[in-house]
Amino acid sequence: TDITESEKVAAALRKSEERFRDIAEFSNDWYWEQDVELRFSFFSGGMARAAFYDPSAALGKCRWDLPIEGVSEAQWAEHREALDQRLPFRDFVYQIRTPAGDVRWYSVSGKPIFGADGTFLGYRGTGSDITGQKASENAIRLLNLTLEQKVRERTLRLEASNRELEAFSYSVSHDLRSPLRSIGGFAQVLRQRHAAQLDRQAVEHLDRILAATHRMAQLIDDMLALAHITRTPIHRRQVDLSALALAVAEEVQAHELHRVHFLAAPGLVARADPSLLRIVLENLLRNAWKFTRRSSSPRVEFGLRDGPHGPEYFVHDNGVGFDMRYAEKLFRPFQRLHLHDDFEGSGIGLATVQRIVAQHAGEVWAQSTPADGATFCFTLPTPPAEAPEPAT
Known part of the structure; x- marks a missing residue:
C-alpha cells in the first residue's frame, strides 16, 4: 500500500509538471530562471517566439549582458540594487533590436528564490512582449500632441476673432452712434422748437423718429454689452x-x-x-x-x-x-x-x-x-x- 501511495504521488507530480511545461511552452509570455550569480539558467518556449532570437544564446548570461536598449544608467542602477537586496521587481521595461532591425519592447517581473534554510538560490519570473502596447501608447501620445496643437491653433484663431469682434464692436458703436445722435438731435430740435408750425401728423412722425432712434441706441448698447459679457472672465x-x-x-x-x-x-x-x-x-x-x-x-x-x-x-x-x-x-x-x-x-x-x-x-x-x-x-x-x- 505504501508503494501504491508513492506511485500515486509520483504520478500526480508528473502530471503537474507536464501541465506546467505545456503552459510555459505554449504561452505567449515566457518563464525564466536565474542562478545564484543571476545568470539565466532556463527559458520557456515563449521566449523564442517573443524575442526573435535563440534564447539559448542568453543562457549563462546576466540580463545586463544581453543586447538591451532603452534603459538608462539610473534605471540599471535601481534594478541591480533591487537584485542585490534580493527584492522582487515588477515591469522592468527594455528594448531589444531584432536581426531585421526592428525594435521590440519587453517587460519582465521576478522574485527571489530561497532554499528551505533561507539560502538565496536565484530569481525566477515572467516576461511579456509589450511592443503592441507601446505602439498604442505612442499613437495616443502623438494623437494628444496633435490635438493639443489643434487646440492651440484654434485658441489663437479664437483670440484673433475676439480681437476683431472687439474692434468691430467699437466701430459699430462709433459709426452707428454718430449718425443716430444726429437724427435724434435734429428730430428733437424740430419737436421742441417748431412743433407749433407742424400739423399733428408731422408731430407724430417726429415722435416715431425719436422713439426709433431711442430703440436703436438701446439696441447698440445691448449688442456691445452682449459682446463684452462673452469676453468677461469669471471670478x-x-x-x-x-x-x-x-x-x-x-x-x-x-x-x-x-x-x-x-x-x-x-x-x-x-x-x-x-x-x-x-x-x-x-x-x-x-x-x-x-x-x-x-x-x-x-x-x-x-x-x-x-x-x-x-x-x-x-x-x-x-x-x-x-x-x-x-x-x-x-x-x-x-x-x-x-x-x-x-x-x-x-x-x-x-x-x-x-x-x-x-x-x-x-x-x-x-x-x-x-x-x-x-x-x-x-x-x-x-x-x-x-x-x-x-x-x-
Whole structure:
C-alpha cells in the first residue's frame, strides 16, 4: 500500500509538471530562471517566439549582458540594487533590436528564490512582449500632441476673432452712434422748437423718429454689452442669491408703475460670479415685471427646486406667458415673441442670460402656457472645491 501511495504521488507530480511545461511552452509570455550569480539558467518556449532570437544564446548570461536598449544608467542602477537586496521587481521595461532591425519592447517581473534554510538560490519570473502596447501608447501620445496643437491653433484663431469682434464692436458703436445722435438731435430740435408750425401728423412722425432712434441706441448698447459679457472672465465666489434677488427686485420695482408681489426663497447660495449673476437676475426679473403688467394681481417668485440633474434655480411669473412652440427662439439674439408695441425690448436680454449661464457650465430653459405665466430655469453646477469665501 505504501508503494501504491508513492506511485500515486509520483504520478500526480508528473502530471503537474507536464501541465506546467505545456503552459510555459505554449504561452505567449515566457518563464525564466536565474542562478545564484543571476545568470539565466532556463527559458520557456515563449521566449523564442517573443524575442526573435535563440534564447539559448542568453543562457549563462546576466540580463545586463544581453543586447538591451532603452534603459538608462539610473534605471540599471535601481534594478541591480533591487537584485542585490534580493527584492522582487515588477515591469522592468527594455528594448531589444531584432536581426531585421526592428525594435521590440519587453517587460519582465521576478522574485527571489530561497532554499528551505533561507539560502538565496536565484530569481525566477515572467516576461511579456509589450511592443503592441507601446505602439498604442505612442499613437495616443502623438494623437494628444496633435490635438493639443489643434487646440492651440484654434485658441489663437479664437483670440484673433475676439480681437476683431472687439474692434468691430467699437466701430459699430462709433459709426452707428454718430449718425443716430444726429437724427435724434435734429428730430428733437424740430419737436421742441417748431412743433407749433407742424400739423399733428408731422408731430407724430417726429415722435416715431425719436422713439426709433431711442430703440436703436438701446439696441447698440445691448449688442456691445452682449459682446463684452462673452469676453468677461469669471471670478467665482460664494453668492447669496436670495439677497441679490431681493436687491435687484427692489431696483426693478422702483422703475415700474405697477406693483408686483415678489417672493424670494431664503438661504439660496451658489459659487458664481456675483456681477454676472446680477445681470442674469436683472434680465429675468425685468422680464417678469414687464410681462405681468396686464395681470390683476402680478406675482413673481425666485426659488430653487430639485431637478433630474441637480438643483434648478427658477424665476416664475403669472404674466402673459408664451407659446412653447417658439421657445427655442427665446435665447437667440434679437428674437422676440411679442410685438414691440405690446412689450418693449431689444431681444438681447435672454441671449445675455444664456451666455452667462453657459460660462458657468450651466443650462437655461423656459416653460410656459399662454396667458398662464412663464418659468425660467437655470443651473449653476458646483465647480471643483475652492477655498471658502464670505457670501456677497
